[in-house]
Amino acid sequence: MAHRPARTLAEVLDDALRRTPLTPVDVESPATADGEVVEQVRSTLEDAAGAAVPTGRWSAGDPLRLAKGTVSWLLRCPQRALVHDDGGASDDLVAGLAVDAAAKLATLVPHRPPTAETALAYLAATGDTTAADHLADLGDRAARLVDDIAARIDLLAATWPTIEPDWWPRVEEPVRVRLGDGAVQLAGRLDLLLGGPPSARPPVVVEVKGGRWYDGMRADGHFYALLAALRDGVPPRAVVTVVADGTTQVEPVRPAVLVTAAERVAEAMQVAAAIAAGEPPAVHPGSHCVHCPLRSDCAAGRTWRADDPLAG
Numbered sequence: 001m002a003h004r005p006a007r008t009l010a011e012v013l014d015d016a017l018r019r020t021p022l023t024p025v026d027v028e029s030p031a032t033a034d035g036e037v038v039e040q041v042r043s044t045l046e047d048a049a050g051a052a053v054p055t056g057r058w059s060a061g062d063p064l065r066l067a068k069g070t071v072s073w074l075l076r077c078p079q080r081a082l083v084h085d086d087g088g089a090s091d092d093l094v095a096g097l098a099v100d101a102a103a104k105l106a107t108l109v110p111h112r113p114p115t116a117e118t119a120l121a122y123l124a125a126t127g128d129t130t131a132a133d134h135l136a137d138l139g140d141r142a143a144r145l146v147d148d149i150a151a152r153i154d155l156l157a158a159t160w161p162t163i164e165p166d167w168w169p170r171v172e173e174p175v176r177v178r179l180g181d182g183a184v185q186l187a188g189r190l191d192l193l194l195g196g197p198p199s200a201r202p203p204v205v206v207e208v209k210g211g212r213w214y215d216g217m218r219a220d221g222h223f224y225a226l227l228a229a230l231r232d233g234v235p236p237r238a239v240v241t242v243v244a245d246g247t248t249q250v251e252p253v254r255p256a257v258l259v260t261a262a263e264r265v266a267e268a269m270q271v272a273a274a275i276a277a278g279e280p281p282a283v284h285p286g287s288h289c290v291h292c293p294l295r296s297d298c299a300a301g302r303t304w305r306a307d308d309p310l311a312g
């Protein structure tokens with residue numbers, strides 16, 4: 001029977017085990033092809049850092065820090081990349097936090113079914129008051145948001161598998177990669193990392209999103225795959241993005257995925273170096289302008305319209 005690609009987190013984990021013997025992952029000598037592609041992308045990035053650092057004048061003490069959002073904005077609209085705006089708490093943000101917390105609970109405490117109540121309690125227990133503060137501010141409208149959160153968590157829970165302890169699940173896993181002797185630092189925080197060193201299982205990165213699926217999430221997943229591969233010397237078997245609208249996006253991490261992710265980071269370094277050297281940041285309007293905090297002062301963004309075929 002033809003092998004059907006894995007479409008759920010449970011299928012990805014089964015598939016990863018079926019194809020990988022349960023021997024300890026040896027970071028010093030990963031399978032040759034895996035090790036080669038990791039060294040290839042590391043070399044691409046070191047070359048890019050070597051070219052960008054003299055222009056950007058970054059150093060280990062004052063590095064260029066690139067996270068997934070910075071890379072995306074440097075490529076999409078460099079001017080927008082210069083603004084650090086967390087947007088404040090919103091219903092969507094709080095729902096996202098709660099769904100993310102529910103996924104962590106379902107992984108770490110599988111005998112307790114994830115609900116809106118337990119997810120919000122988990123956030124409070126970890127000291128994150130964003131959701132509690134926002135719900136308090138909503139007053140009478142809070143119940144409607146909690147119902148919405150409950151519905152999203154039900155969708156997530158319907159497809160979330162029991163994760164065996166042998167996967168060594170790590171939540172909020174911080175990953176940093178130094179390039180150019182530390183003058184460029186790639187950073188991210190994986191929602192969930194399963195397997196990989198020090199476990200005996202192949203690595204799988206899981207991202208949990210509280211909103212609706214959009215294609216930009218794929219690039220975020222690829223960035224995380226790149227970070228994990230560079231740090232551990234072993235490419236993740238897959239990045240699985242589980243979205244609260246019921247979408248599960250499975251991205252097998254083939255060599256081309258890592259190469260493309262590295263090329264995006266290399267290009268972002270170039271753009272950042274030019275800006276650091278004093279060039280005005282380019283402005284690329286598009287549908288992303290709608291939520292941009294700079295829009296009121298940005299002529300290109302203000303005049304962009306969804307029906308403008310030359311924009312975006």
Ligand code: SF4
Binds near residue numbers: 079289293294300
């Ligand atoms: S409004 Fe649009 S074009 Fe202007 S800075 Fe923001 S994202 Fe860029």
